[in-house]
Amino acid sequence: MKIMLCCNAGMSTSLLVQKMQKEAASRGQDVTIEARPMNEAMDHIDEADVILLGPQIGYAKGDFEKAVNGRCPVTVIPMVDYGRMNAPKILDDIAALLG
Template sequence: MKTIMLCCNAGMSTSLLVQKMQKEAAGRGLEVTIVARPMNEAMDHIGDADVVLLGPQIGYAKGDYEKATDKPVAVIPMADYGRMNASKIIDTALELMGK
């Protein structure tokens, strides 16, 4: 099972997105775990993730995350994040993981 980790400032705004993504993944029959972590906890769990997606508000920290893991790291586009476009964000994560 692959793990998609979403990170944002406090973990609050991504929690709703995670719920939408979990529903989308279940509807597609995907076997993925999707978790949200606040920025101050994410580094402690980065080794558990197969892909790390950052909320646009912390996109400036992408380089720090890339240094901390050999897994793909990407910033969720503002439009997809704002619209809570779970389908598009899952597609991005799968593409980054080579699925």
């Protein structure tokens, strides 16, 4: 599974990616996670199985949903989980999203 995290510039999100990769590895999950700035993300949208948006760009959710056209889920990371870099909770949310 490939997860793409999108944010404004990619600084705080890259730290979150590291935490999520470590958590996924500890769970034995085969997951690729990458962070991309929003202006670059649309060029790589077809590569992702799940798209996570940082809360600061939650306003763009509709644009991303339109771009993926139902091919994969798009969700906004809750502010509290993003702020706390709560990788376990974010991965749990993805699992619930994928059913």
